[in-house]
Amino acid sequence: MPNEPEHACRIILGDEGPLLVQGPVEVTCPDGSVAFSDRFVVAVCLCRRSRIQPWCDTSHRRREKPRRPD
Numbered sequence: 001m002p003n004e005p006e007h008a009c010r011i012i013l014g015d016e017g018p019l020l021v022q023g024p025v026e027v028t029c030p031d032g033s034v035a036f037s038d039r040f041v042v043a044v045c046l047c048r049r050s051r052i053q054p055w056c057d058t059s060h061r062r063r064e065k066p067r068r069p070d
C-alpha cells in the first residue's frame, strides 16, 4: 500500500468471531483492568461470550446439537 506506515498495527476483521491483532498487544477492558499478550497473533473477543475475556476462547462458534441416529 502506498501510504502504509512502516510500523502499522495489523488488525484482521472477520465476518464473525474475534478481532485478530498482531502481538504483542495490551488491552484495556471496560472495568479498567489491563490484559497483555505477547503472542504473534492475538484473538480479541468481540462477541462477549468468551470466559477468558478479553481473549477469544472460540465460544463465538455456533454449537450444533449432535444428530440423533434414525
Ligand code: FES
Binding pocket: 017, 018, 019, 044, 045, 046, 047, 048, 049, 050, 055, 056, 057, 058, 059, 060, 061
Ligand atoms: S469472539 Fe470468540 S469467543 Fe468471542
